[in-house]
Amino acid sequence: MQSPVQLIPQLAAHLIAAGGKRLRPLLTLSAARLCGYQGERHTGLAACVEFIHTATLLHDDVVDESALRRGQASANAIFGNNASVLVGDFLFARAFQLMVDDGSLEVLRILCSAAATIAEGEVLQLVIQNDMxxxxxxxxxxxxxxxxxxxAAATRVGAVVADRPLEDAEALDSYGRNLGIAFQLIDDALDYSAVQEQLGKTVGDDFREGKITLPVLLAFARGDDEEKAFWRRVIEDREQTDEDLAFALQLMRRHGVIEETVARAREYGERAIESLRGFPDSPYRRALIDIVAFCIARVR
Known part of the structure; x- marks a missing residue:
């Protein structure tokens, strides 16, 4: 993250100090060792994965106008939107440099494809936002x-650097993909949970932004006409009062949508674990299984 342009390491230092789970690079390191890899390439690729993730966070916070990230002031709140977007671009570029340094066209293909897919997912979220x-x-x-x-990319490259067969790469891809869906389902459930405050985040950010998440979709589908009108007003029309979040939480409790969201996350978590069935028992396989449990246990 070093650069002679001082604002870049300053903003980068803020990101590092904010902490975080470092989950994605952990997946790359664990997957490579699971596949028997004994070299050092996985370290640079783990950093590459984290740079891609961090770049998307910088951009997301600008798009969402977020004031907090991991319980601290977000980079855009401190350094401004322009600096956050441009340093995000710098991190993307650094990630591509790390991919090129690795020298594998297959690694380059996997991670570049993931970066493009992330952007498509973010744009699609923008398209369906506020649309019940x-x-x-x-x-x-x-x-x-x-x-x-x-x-998925973070785990798949672990098999690639270890020169494992396509079957193993696809199994780790499946593990990562299902884990990622479970992780996001839990994140979306957490936005409407008191646990969110313990994580240093504001309850109801998704609600205030009018984001379409599974808890909202389930509450809308299970509600009566009056409840549906409420969701259209607060999500589609963005006409929200101070009491609306509390009422939204009441509706979610009434229809059990948080429990349903967590149950679905567990299903995806079980699929992730099942994807590891072909790998022999090892500390790395157990670690990957434990990561699934950790991600889901965030909702208590």
């Missing part, structure tokens, strides 16, 4: 793009 006619299929397409694609 959106379907669950569209919602899943969004989260497969904006979240699951990078999880």
């Amino acid at each position: 006619a959106s379907t669950e299929a569209q919602y899943l397409e969004v989260i497969e793009g904006k979240t699951a694609a990078l999880f």
Whole structure:
């Protein structure tokens, strides 16, 4: 992240200090070791994966006008939108440099494809935002793009650097993809949970932005005409009062939509674990299984 342009390392230092789970690079490191890799290429690729993720966060916070990230002031709140977008571009460029340094066209193909898919997922989310006619299929397409694609790429490159057969690469791709969907489902459930406050985030950010997530879609589908009119007003028309979030949470409790969202996340988590069936038991396989449990246990 170093650069002679001082604003870049300053903003980068802010990002590093904010912490985070570093989950995606952990997947790359674990997947490579799971496949028996003993070299060092996986380290640079893990950093590459994290740079792609961090770049998307910088851009997302500008698009969403977020003031907080991981419980601290977001980069755009401190340095401004222009700096956040441009440093995000710098991190994307650095990620591509790391891919080229690795020297594998297959790695380049996987990670470049993931970066393009993430952008498509974010644009699709923008398209369906505030539209209560959106379907669950569209919602899943969004989260497969904006979240699951990078999880899948992060694990798949672990098999590639280890020169494992296509079958293993596809199994790890499936693991990452299903884990990514489970992760995002839990994130979307957390936005309407008191646990969110413990994570340093504001409850109801998705609600205030009019984002179409599974809890909202389920509450809308299960509601009566009066409830449907409420959701159209607050999500589509963005006409919200101070009491609307509390009422939205009440409707979600009434229809059990958070529990349903978490249950679906568990199903995807089980699919992720099933994808590892062909790998022998090892500390790395157990670690990847534990990551699934960790992601879902964030909702308590």
